[in-house]
Amino acid sequence: MRRFVFTKADGRKLLLYAHTGRPGPPLPDRLRGHPGPVHLRRHPLLDEWVIYAPERQERTYHPPAGACPFCPGGEVPFAEFEIAVLENRFPALREDPGEPPRLPVVAAPARGRAEVVIYTPEHEGSLATLPQDRRRLLARVWNDRYRELLALPEVRYVFPFENRGEAVGVTLAHPHGQIYAYPFVPPIPQREARAFAERAVLAELWPDLEAYRVAARPGFLAFVPPFARYPYEVWVAPEAPHPGPWSFSDAELDAFADLLGEVVARLDALFERPMPYVMAFHAAPKGIERFHFHVEFQPRLRAKDRLKYLAGTELGAGAFTADVLPEAAARALRGVRP
Numbered sequence: 001m002r003r004f005v006f007t008k009a010d011g012r013k014l015l016l017y018a019h020t021g022r023p024g025p026p027l028p029d030r031l032r033g034h035p036g037p038v039h040l041r042r043h044p045l046l047d048e049w050v051i052y053a054p055e056r057q058e059r060t061y062h063p064p065a066g067a068c069p070f071c072p073g074g075e076v077p078f079a080e081f082e083i084a085v086l087e088n089r090f091p092a093l094r095e096d097p098g099e100p101p102r103l104p105v106v107a108a109p110a111r112g113r114a115e116v117v118i119y120t121p122e123h124e125g126s127l128a129t130l131p132q133d134r135r136r137l138l139a140r141v142w143n144d145r146y147r148e149l150l151a152l153p154e155v156r157y158v159f160p161f162e163n164r165g166e167a168v169g170v171t172l173a174h175p176h177g178q179i180y181a182y183p184f185v186p187p188i189p190q191r192e193a194r195a196f197a198e199r200a201v202l203a204e205l206w207p208d209l210e211a212y213r214v215a216a217r218p219g220f221l222a223f224v225p226p227f228a229r230y231p232y233e234v235w236v237a238p239e240a241p242h243p244g245p246w247s248f249s250d251a252e253l254d255a256f257a258d259l260l261g262e263v264v265a266r267l268d269a270l271f272e273r274p275m276p277y278v279m280a281f282h283a284a285p286k287g288i289e290r291f292h293f294h295v296e297f298q299p300r301l302r303a304k305d306r307l308k309y310l311a312g313t314e315l316g317a318g319a320f321t322a323d324v325l326p327e328a329a330a331r332a333l334r335g336v337r338p
């Protein structure tokens with residue numbers, strides 16, 4: 001993998017990743033970032049941080065055709081590229097966040113990073129339709145970001161994710177994901193780290209996952225967890241516990257990337273329409289070894305034309321109700337022809 005580092009006209013960093021060649025001819029670099037002050041406030045009842053980034057109200061919302069910021073000549077001022085990573089134009093976490101205002105609650109600077117990962121220069125597509133070598137390159141890009149961002153002294157947790165579809169509020173259709181590098185460990189990985197410190201939860205579950213299998217590659221399984229909270233929720237995990245994908249071998253990275261693509265293809269085939277989802281990487285917080293890296297897909301359709309909404313019991317009380325049994329969801333996802 002080759003990596004080219006550029007500084008955009010507004011000072012933001014742009015990284016281009018390629019198998020071999022250099023990026024294509026340069027184009028004008030017109031889009032400017034809007035970094036505003038950002039800060040954290042402590043929720044005193046839930047004991048967790050809330051990130052405030054008011055500048056994000058101004059972010060791009062459903063750009064007209066031909067004005068996609070992720071097509072060549074938008075954020076990436078090159079006519080050709082393979083995969084691009086750049087700092088978010090409207091960052092929620094920043095290297096220079098400014099000081100928080102005086103408040104009646106505990107506050108802190110939102111010092112970190114918010115990056116966008118553009119999977120392809122093509123406007124249409126998905127993790128499922130990317131060429132295999134591009135998907136495998138993407139897995140290496142994620143690892144490069146893990147290494148670089150985890151090495152920053154202020155960063156405690158690195159979180160690659162993808163929001164897909166209008167149902168989860170995505171306003172840009174171009175295939176892309178994001179990476180947040182937080183100055184704290186968010187609640188979910190914190191709870192997971194506590195669970196893995198006590199027991200090898202996923203490894204203990206492994207022998208019983210056959211009925212929940214969706215797809216597999218050597219050493220990797222895609223499965224509906226027997227305790228799924230979302231209809232058609234799918235996890236992708238290596239059989240051997242790894243703190244993160246950074247400790248995978250080259251062959252394991254390829255298997256991992258291929259399996260992610262197959263999961264998206266199966267989710268899309270299920271209702272014969274692109275499945276809106278959140279894809280979340282769950283790696284170990286910095287400095288923690290006892291963890292079992294996995295990727296969680298949280299799809300939002302429970303039927304072809306029915307969205308799963310989070311409402312009273314989920315949002316108000318934190319208790320999920322599920323409409324689809326995990327073993328039935330696994331059977332359905334196994335049965336589709338992607």
Ligand SMILES: [Zn+2]
Binds near residue numbers: 068069070071123174
């Ligand atoms: Zn585009």
